Amino acid sequence: MPNPGSEESTQQPTGVVERLVRDDTDRKRFLKAVGVGGAASFGAFVLAACGSSSSSSSSATTAASATATAAASTATSSGSPAGDVAILNYALTLEYLETQFYNKVIAAKLFTGAAGSLVKSFGEQEQTHVEAIKAVLTQLGATPVAEPTGKFPVTTPAAVANLAYTVENLGAAAYLGQAAAIQSKSVLAAALSIHSVEARHAATFATLVSKPITPNGAFAAPADMATVLATVKPFLA
Amino acid sequence: MSNYPEAQPGLDDIEVGGITRSSFILRGALTAGAVYGSTMVAPFVSSALAQTASTDADILNFALTLEYLEAAFYTKALELGLTGTAKQYAKAFGAQEAAHVAAIQGTVKQVGGTPVAKPVFAFPIHDQKSFLALASTLENTGVGAYNGAAPMISSPAVLAAAGSIVQIEARHAAAINLLIGTSPTPNLGFDRALTKAQVLAAAGPLIKSS
Numbered sequence: 001m002p003n004p005g006s007e008e009s010t011q012q013p014t015g016v017v018e019r020l021v022r023d024d025t026d027r028k029r030f031l032k033a034v035g036v037g038g039a040a041s042f043g044a045f046v047l048a049a050c051g052s053s054s055s056s057s058s059s060a061t062t063a064a065s066a067t068a069t070a071a072a073s074t075a076t077s078s079g080s081p082a083g084d085v086a087i088l089n090y091a092l093t094l095e096y097l098e099t100q101f102y103n104k105v106i107a108a109k110l111f112t113g114a115a116g117s118l119v120k121s122f123g124e125q126e127q128t129h130v131e132a133i134k135a136v137l138t139q140l141g142a143t144p145v146a147e148p149t150g151k152f153p154v155t156t157p158a159a160v161a162n163l164a165y166t167v168e169n170l171g172a173a174a175y176l177g178q179a180a181a182i183q184s185k186s187v188l189a190a191a192l193s194i195h196s197v198e199a200r201h202a203a204t205f206a207t208l209v210s211k212p213i214t215p216n217g218a219f220a221a222p223a224d225m226a227t228v229l230a231t232v233k234p235f236l237a
Numbered sequence: 238m239s240n241y242p243e244a245q246p247g248l249d250d251i252e253v254g255g256i257t258r259s260s261f262i263l264r265g266a267l268t269a270g271a272v273y274g275s276t277m278v279a280p281f282v283s284s285a286l287a288q289t290a291s292t293d294a295d296i297l298n299f300a301l302t303l304e305y306l307e308a309a310f311y312t313k314a315l316e317l318g319l320t321g322t323a324k325q326y327a328k329a330f331g332a333q334e335a336a337h338v339a340a341i342q343g344t345v346k347q348v349g350g351t352p353v354a355k356p357v358f359a360f361p362i363h364d365q366k367s368f369l370a371l372a373s374t375l376e377n378t379g380v381g382a383y384n385g386a387a388p389m390i391s392s393p394a395v396l397a398a399a400g401s402i403v404q405i406e407a408r409h410a411a412a413i414n415l416l417i418g419t420s421p422t423p424n425l426g427f428d429r430a431l432t433k434a435q436v437l438a439a440a441g442p443l444i445k446s447s
Contacts, residue, residue: 118421121425124425125425126426128426128427129426132427172404176401176404179396179397179400180394180396185388185389186388189387189430190427192384192400192403192430193384193428194426194428195403196380196384196404196406197422197424197425197426197427197428199405199407199408200407200410200422200428201421201422203408203421204415204421206408206412213329213408213411213412214329214333214405214408218336218337219340219402220402220404220405220408221401222397222400
């Protein structure tokens with residue numbers, strides 16, 4: 001996720017999600033653009049919305065296998081897995097980056113006490129997402145994408161917590177952006193179970209940095225793949 | 238669509254909901270263990286897929302009932318003389334649940350259904366503590382309800398709408414859990430999908446008549 005600093009935003013196209021996270025004016029503009037003005041145009045909103053998310057852990061091999069088996073078992077019967085594979089690899093890429101981010105934060109020992117425990121726990125959960133998604137891909141007969149190398153500015157606790165808030169909001173929006181495109185009901189169920197966890201992470205960091213728990217109001221905004229990848233690009237080494 | 242102030246201290250002296258280190262160590266152990274693998278992950282897929290077939294209107298009306306319940310719950314809570322963050326949450330979250338009610342009513346009509354009537358509820362809450370405890374239960378149940386029902390939705394548009402709502406329920410659930418000192422991720426890395434029966438077991442006793 002791009003640094004929320006103004007310098008960043010002038011140097012590169014700022015992602016929709018990034019803007020949504022911090023700029024209410026942009027949020028309203030976006031909602032208007034996709035046809036969401038409120039409850040009355042909810043129908044238009046839902047047509048514009050879609051999403052998905054992901055993440056995983058190496059210690060959860062058993063969990064990942066169970067997930068993969070259950071997810072793959074219906075993938076072949078309930079839809080074309082080709083699109084699902086692309087979505088899963090996209091989610092896997094994001095989960096890899098999230099896991100790397102948490103590992104770097106944990107290694108820097110920036111957080112202690114309860115906050116430190118939360119960061120460690122969230123990092124483990126992202127790792128379990130990685131493992132689960134890799135296993136699902138393997139079960140589908142697909143090859144998981146290679147792990148990208150991320151680079152994250154890990155400076156002060158406040159800056160890192162703000163970045164984590166942005167990262168988790170983007171992750172939640174990314175999953176939401178793919179959900180309606182997933183063909184396999186099992187893959188969808190798995191993605192949904194991860195999606196809401198990313199949202200929980202985002203809300204947790206919101207309370208830590210005094211940012212909105214629900215930055216988009218009552219209806220979470222999705223982010224499409226191009227937007228998410230553009231937002232992530234600055235964090236690729 | 239409200240953002241709301243967060244009464245939170247700075248990061249340096251943060252004590253996230255009083256969550257103890259030991260509880261997280263335990264959770265970490267569970268994450269790493271076979272118990273987690275067999276009990277926490279497989280169910281989110283299997284129970285989601287075990288749902289009986291329903292039309293989108295049926296699923297939406299089930300969600301509508303839950304949203305009626307949540308909205309009425311927060312309205313009731315605001316009569317209790319809540320203070321601080323709990324009061325802020327009740328106001329903000331309650332307004333969002335009301336927005337969900339209105340949106341789902343509209344969506345039910347759009348898919349050709351008739352929105353169910355709002356039931357009469359009775360909430361066993363009498364102070365801030367009992368409010369927060371039930372809020373945690375209801376919000377976390379809401380997450381599981383949507384995650385359980387969503388794979389059964391036929392319309393991609395309705396599915397996307399449900400996704401945009403469940404994400405909000407998850408955020409509410411995490412914030413309330415933190416406030417009462419429990420884990421914001423009670424299901425660890427994978428939120429569980431609840432069946433309709435499981436949802437009714439939690440919410441049903443609060444419904445006095447329909």
